[in-house]
Amino acid sequence: MKFHTRRPIALAAIILTASAALTACGSDDDGGDSGSSGGDGGGSLSMTMLPKNLGNPYFDTSTAGAKEAADDLGAELEEVGPETASPDAQVSYINTVAQQGKDALILSANDPEALCDAIDEARSADVKVVTFDADTNPECRDLFVNQATAEGIASKQLELISEQIGGEGEIAILSAAANATNQNAWIDMMEKELADNPDYADIELVDTVYGDDDDQKSFDQTEALLQNHPDLKGIISPTTVGIAAAARYLSDSSSKGKVALTGLGTPNQMREYVENGTVESFALWNPSDLGALATYAAAALANGDISGEEGDSFEAGDLGEFTVDADGVVLLGEPFTFNADNIGDFDF
Structure with a gap:
């Protein structure tokens, strides 16, 4: 797997060939006003990142990576979320995203089923939904950005x-x-x-x-x-x-x-x-790269560069090109083991 050194908080490691359910970020362009997904200067996309809970160092790192990717894209990205990791606590934030007419929601789901009704409402409001770190059922979202299997x-x-x-x-x-x-x-x-x-x-x-x-x-x-x-x-x-x-x-x-x-x-x-x-x-994989990849995926969806179908491909900045696999899954990379010999080389 590749190591990326572009972000100071994470020079990185991606773990295993793994895939648990984990990544998400989506975005839509409200029917014709396609924001600027490549940082080439058009209107900016508006995205919300909703981790399982706030105050978690893992999600602090994934959000930092997402914000750097958003800056690269010329997009707006805000983080919101509950203090405790429960599905009920995430529902109101999803509803707010729909009401605000955001282009995309990037979500780490606290439950595969319990959030689907709220997500459906958001998608009905033209919000692209990308899960990351923990997935919903595939029918509930547009893409899942998975760190590993x-x-x-x-x-x-x-x-x-x-x-x-x-x-x-x-x-x-x-x-x-x-x-x-x-x-x-x-x-x-x-x-x-x-x-x-x-x-x-x-x-x-x-x-x-x-x-x-x-x-x-x-x-x-x-x-x-x-x-x-x-x-x-x-x-x-x-x-x-x-x-x-x-x-x-x-x-x-x-x-x-x-x-x-x-x-x-x-x-x-x-x-x-x-x-x-x-x-x-x-x-562990590099959570900063995970958040960044979810953000690039959301932008690609919102701008209509991809539809989320198997075989779609998109560019993710310094991370390179990625392809959508079956069931709308985008895989970040492979595993990495940290030990006394190498842990001093990483800062995230």
């Missing part, structure tokens, strides 16, 4: 935990919300691979718990896992909030160095825990 992300996390526990022992999963589309897809794939792959025959998944992408709850769930499973050898946390909270707990506990931790995190969150030996390695 569910199979790829699942395989990467199992590969890392297996290496760290010597291929045997009890493991647990600390996820985000119980209804998080992307988390559940990855967990399903991990469960299947654990059952079917002989390389993991001596690894047992003993528990899956949910921290709701809340720092304190994820911290408490880590403590509970260790109390409930005294023989636990490793934890996988496929969420940036969860892995950081788990690392914070482990770093000050007697389990440091005894219970392995991996999953999906950002270098800036995890650097201290890698450097102090709490975490050996973890993975």
Whole structure:
């Protein structure tokens, strides 16, 4: 996969061949007033970015990338969102986008089904809808910008935990919300691979718990896992909030160095825990690139450069050219593993 150095906050890494559900940004031109999608000086597009929740370092980074892409396009982009990651909390923001007549909505969905009615209203108002980071059902949106495949992300996390526990022992999963589309897809794939792959025959998944992408709850769930499973050898946390909270707990506990931790995190969150030996390695794509790609995809839709059909292609600035795959999916790239040897090279 490619590394991109154009943004100071992310020189980048994309993880795995993975695809969980994750990306979105859409835009429409209100029937004939096509904004300027290439930064060539016409009228500007107006886009809204709606992450799962505000105050999350992962989404802070994806929004920063989206804003840089919007600047490159000469478009307007605002970020809105709830403090807590729930589908009900996102509905009012989607309704507002429709009422304001925005060209595009870039959305990380807190539920694959619960937002569809609101999204339908927005699309009826000529708003292009692109999901990113976590998808809705394909029928509900125009495009999904995916960082990687569910199979790829699942395989990467199992590969890392297996290496760290010597291929045997009890493991647990600390996820985000119980209804998080992307988390559940990855967990399903991990469960299947654990059952079917002989390389993991001596690894047992003993528990899956949910921290709701809340720092304190994820911290408490880590403590509970260790109390409930005294023989636990490793934890996988496929969420940036969860892995950081788990690392914070482990770093000050007697389990440091005894219970392995991996999953999906950002270098800036995890650097201290890698450097102090709490975490050996973890993975992630570049969320800044993910937000940027969703923004370029939304602009291409809004300007009529693509319709979202399989085989459509569009330019995404320094990221290069991308093609729409089946079911309206655009794939960002491949995986990257962060460890003590390379984590100092990244800043996001």
